[in-house]
Amino acid sequence: WMGIKGVDLSFLALLSCIGMIAALVQILEMILDKFFPALYHALGVFLPLITVNCAILGGSLFMIERDYNFGESVTYGVGSGLGWALAITVMAGVREKLKYSDIPAGLQGLGITFITAGLMSLGFMAFSGIQL
Structure with missing residues (x-):
């Protein structure tokens, strides 16, 4: 590469x-x-x-x-859907809480969303077992 x-x-x-x-x-x-x-x-x-x-x-x-065979594909598909639903629900809940928070002007909107997504991804990485 x-x-x-x-x-x-x-x-x-x-x-x-x-x-x-x-x-x-x-x-x-x-x-x-x-x-x-x-x-x-x-x-x-x-x-x-x-x-x-x-x-x-x-x-x-x-x-x-x-x-993947059929069973593995179904399991992967259901797991992916549930994982996405969990992530988007948590993100919506956090954004709702942030709506009523005092956020600096430079971080409002997209900035705080990226920070939130990054912190959430660190939390979800724990499900796969972080190895440093």
Whole structure:
């Protein structure tokens, strides 16, 4: 990878494709909102669903890449769905609490959201067993 021998980052291909599609959907959404508001409102909720479909496709491709059988695939799919639901519910609860907190002006909005997501990811990493 990039001329470095012994470094195999092929496992990042799936993640980078999902990230690229999500970023392009967000850029498309902003362009449509600014230059084509009628089309933006006509598409409504369906534009962000492209990103969700991409995440579902990513999960499916991950199962194919790992060569899971049917039972393992169902277990992985249910576990992924429950994990996502748990993470998004916790994030919504934390954001609700932060709404009534005194947050410095520079961290309001996206800044505190990224900090919260980072701290939550550290907490969820404990489920997989952190090894330092």
